[in-house]
Amino acid sequence: MSKRSQLLDFALLGLLHDGPTHGYELRRRLNEALGAFRALSYGTLYPALSGLLERGLIAQQAPPSTSAAPATTGTRSPGRNRIVYEITPAGKEAFEEAARRTDTAAYDDDGFGVRLAFFARTEADVRMRILEGRRSRVQEQLETVRENSERGRERLDSWTAALQRHGEESTEREVRWLTELIDAERRHPTDPGPQP
Amino acid sequence: MSKRSQLLDFALLGLLHDGPTHGYELRRRLNEALGAFRALSYGTLYPALSGLLERGLIAQQAPPSTSAAPATTGTRSPGRNRIVYEITPAGKEAFEEAARRTDTAAYDDDGFGVRLAFFARTEADVRMRILEGRRSRVQEQLETVRENSERGRERLDSWTAALQRHGEESTEREVRWLTELIDAERRHPTDPGPQP
DNA sequence: TCGGGATGTATCGGGGCGATATAGCCATCA
DNA sequence: TGATGGCTATATCGCCCCGATACATCCCGA
Numbered sequence: 001m002s003k004r005s006q007l008l009d010f011a012l013l014g015l016l017h018d019g020p021t022h023g024y025e026l027r028r029r030l031n032e033a034l035g036a037f038r039a040l041s042y043g044t045l046y047p048a049l050s051g052l053l054e055r056g057l058i059a060q061q062a063p064p065s066t067s068a069a070p071a072t073t074g075t076r077s078p079g080r081n082r083i084v085y086e087i088t089p090a091g092k093e094a095f096e097e098a099a100r101r102t103d104t105a106a107y108d109d110d111g112f113g114v115r116l117a118f119f120a121r122t123e124a125d126v127r128m129r130i131l132e133g134r135r136s137r138v139q140e141q142l143e144t145v146r147e148n149s150e151r152g153r154e155r156l157d158s159w160t161a162a163l164q165r166h167g168e169e170s171t172e173r174e175v176r177w178l179t180e181l182i183d184a185e186r187r188h189p190t191d192p193g194p195q196p
Numbered sequence: 197m198s199k200r201s202q203l204l205d206f207a208l209l210g211l212l213h214d215g216p217t218h219g220y221e222l223r224r225r226l227n228e229a230l231g232a233f234r235a236l237s238y239g240t241l242y243p244a245l246s247g248l249l250e251r252g253l254i255a256q257q258a259p260p261s262t263s264a265a266p267a268t269t270g271t272r273s274p275g276r277n278r279i280v281y282e283i284t285p286a287g288k289e290a291f292e293e294a295a296r297r298t299d300t301a302a303y304d305d306d307g308f309g310v311r312l313a314f315f316a317r318t319e320a321d322v323r324m325r326i327l328e329g330r331r332s333r334v335q336e337q338l339e340t341v342r343e344n345s346e347r348g349r350e351r352l353d354s355w356t357a358a359l360q361r362h363g364e365e366s367t368e369r370e371v372r373w374l375t376e377l378i379d380a381e382r383r384h385p386t387d388p389g390p391q392p
Numbered sequence: 393t394c395g396g397g398a399t400g401t402a403t404c405g406g407g408g409c410g411a412t413a414t415a416g417c418c419a420t421c422a
Numbered sequence: 423t424g425a426t427g428g429c430t431a432t433a434t435c436g437c438c439c440c441g442a443t444a445c446a447t448c449c450c451g452a
Contacts (some may be wrong), residue, residue: 024432031344042410043411043434067384080414155228157315160379218400220401237439238402238440238441239402240440277446
């Protein structure tokens with residue numbers, strides 16, 4: 001179980017927390033929420049769902065037409081054959097527990113976006129720790145980038161320099177953005193934000 | 197041969213075009229040039245070098261101490277045993293040819309940074325096509341992101357909205373940055389930039 | 393002179409991604 | 423009506439990338 005797949009499990013459980021849906025819709029929702037940051041491919045989605053199913057964190061509802069025994073995922077024929085999944089109590093528990101964690105995985109490029117997307121279900125103090133952790137992480141990256149561009153200052157041509165400057169400015173922007181989020185959070189410490 | 201590894205080959209050949217070096221240094225240089233955009237891991241670097249070696253695009257110089265026959269890469273013992281690579285004529289040719297291409301791979305997230313890093317060895321008209329191709333690609337992404345955030349406007353909480361807004365603004369910034377590069381290129385059409 | 397940190401090459405397993413196959417649903421139009 | 427094509431939907435497979443790890447050497451300071 002890699003960090004990445006843990007993250008994916010978290011995201012899927014979070015989406016199913018809002019109600020039962022099928023795989024295709026889960027992908028659509030996740031890509032909609034994460035937008036420009038991350039996309040999810042089918043080659044990742046369905047194995048992840050199988051894993052969650054095996055561990056009993058989600059369950060599939062009875063298929064509408066086929067009244068026979070719910071076929072194994074493996075023997076099931078592909079095609080437009082909707083399989084609606086729902087979260088189990090164990091799944092809810094796993095999600096709540098994961099939402100309370102503040103691992104370094106919550107700060108890195110892949111992790112932070114997903115965690116932020118489920119902030120509405122995250123406690124206020126955990127939110128603050130994640131935001132601050134992410135900010136210091138990005139600041140570290142900024143320093144590394146600056147050292148790099150300093151070292152190669154003389155050697156690099158104008159286009160490479162432009163690339164580095166753009167990267168540097170983007171990183172600076174992310175720090176400012178995070179600071180704004182943190183300040184807003186401080187002003188309204190327990191505001192869970194507008195929820196559906 | 198995937199798009200990605202083609203790109204990596206291009207980058208390695210470009211670096212070796214400046215003179216012979218060893219693997220570790222190649223990795224350092226590439227990460228220095230691409231900075232915040234892309235990192236290169238060892239698990240990717242050495243197989244790529246082996247591939248280039250097999251295809252005769254690069255060659256390894258005789259090791260300094262071991263006077264015996266140059267051992268196969270496989271049987272070679274690890275450790276601090278510098279292997280200096282140099283580009284071959286066939287390698288130079290392959291690089292020049294790749295530098296002339298304007299595939300869609302030159303516009304995507306991974307590809308564009310690498311191509312830009314070697315603009316000094318790219319002809320002016322090819323540079324312009326790549327810059328404009330990249331810009332229209334990013335503009336497409338921007339529209340997709342906007343459609344997404346439009347669709348989920350009512351449903352999403354404030355943090356997810358903040359994430360999307362940040363992504364949207366970052367994409368807008370990239371478009372402006374590319375426009376600046378294009379304008380500068382138009383003003384000085386044949387300026388190859390400051391070279392070492 | 394001894395130890396630790398930077399330098400350096402190499403491999404391995406896990407798993408994500410893109411492509412592809414399959415196929416039901418639905419609108420359009422001759 | 424039936425043929426076509428595009429969207430929805432599940433599923434799998436191979437390529438190859440990444441992170442971790444191992445191993446080995448160099449260099450510097452205490």
